[in-house]
Amino acid sequence: MRTTTQLVLSGLLLSAVVAGCAGGTPDPADFGYRRDAGGALVIVYPPRCPEPDRPAPGDVFGASVLAEGDNGEEILWSARQPRSQAVRQGEFVVGGDTSFAGEEQPLKGELPEGFHVSVVEAGPGGTEVTGADGYVDLSRLDGATLGPDEYMTRTGKTLTRAEITSQKTCG
Numbered sequence: 348m349r350t351t352t353q354l355v356l357s358g359l360l361l362s363a364v365v366a367g368c369a370g371g372t373p374d375p376a377d378f379g380y381r382r383d384a385g386g387a388l389v390i391v392y393p394p395r396c397p398e399p400d401r402p403a404p405g406d407v408f409g410a411s412v413l414a415e416g417d418n419g420e421e422i423l424w425s426a427r428q429p430r431s432q433a434v435r436q437g438e439f440v441v442g443g444d445t446s447f448a449g450e451e452q453p454l455k456g457e458l459p460e461g462f463h464v465s466v467v468e469a470g471p472g473g474t475e476v477t478g479a480d481g482y483v484d485l486s487r488l489d490g491a492t493l494g495p496d497e498y499m500t501r502t503g504k505t506l507t508r509a510e511i512t513s514q515k516t517c518g
Contacts, residue, residue, distance in 0.1 A: 378464060378481030379498025379511045382488060383440070388458065391498050391511050392437035392466050392481070406435035408475055409447065409467040414459050423462065425452040435469075438508065460485050 379391035392407055409427035413420050426447035429435045439446035441464075442454035466478035482501045491499055496507045506514070 376479070376514045377500035377502060377504065377506070377511065378483065379500055379506055379508070380483050380485075380488070381493050381498045387443075387445070388441040388483075388485075389498075390439055390441060390464055390481075390483070391508055392439075392464075392478070393511050393514060394437060406469045407437050407439065407466055407478070408435075408469040409449075409451075410439060410441075411452070411465045411467075412441055412454075412458065412462055413465060414462040420463075421455075422452050423456075423458065424450075424454040426450045427467070437466075437512075458485065 376393035378393065381389050383389050390410070392410075407429060409425070409429075411425040412423045414423055415421070424442055426444070426449060428448040429439070430444075430446055430448055433439075434446045441458070444450050461482065461484050463480050463482055465480045467475050468478040470476035484501055487499045487501075487503055491505070493499065493505060494507075496509075497505050498508065498511060500506055500511075
């Protein structure tokens with residue numbers, strides 16, 4: 348009887364711990380996206396938590412857009428060297444040189460309905476480290492009415508820039 352009670356209590360404790368870890372903040376945190384007044388796609392990247400090789404959340408150093416092609420994943424656009432503090436803090440325009448000074452791969456045609464955005468962060472000593480990847484589903488923007496500081500997410504939520512930034516809690 349005692350063993351059965353211990354097993355049941357252990358199972359309940361494990362379930363509570365797993366449920367506590369599974370709820371709340373999306374992992375990975377949602378990127379935000381919207382069209383600006385000129386129709387360009389603006390991405391908002393949520394900062395990452397500090398890690399052993401990255402003592403503080405890194406500034407955005409570059410970004411790429413990737414989509415599935417005939418031969419696997421294909422880079423549709425890639426750029427480095429942020430032009431402003433806003434870009435370093437994670438808000439940038441896809442395509443062209445508006446946000447980044449060094450466009451490594453100019454935007455190939457129109458963006459598909461769904462694609463991934465991959466971010467490179469500035470690491471210790473001026474190195475580059477891999478940031479997070481986020482999924483963009485442009486069909487979510489169809490018919491959406493967004494306020495001046497609102498962005499759509501892959502999950503269909505509308506969030507402000509501050510909400511996107513604060514969705515990742517570091518502990």
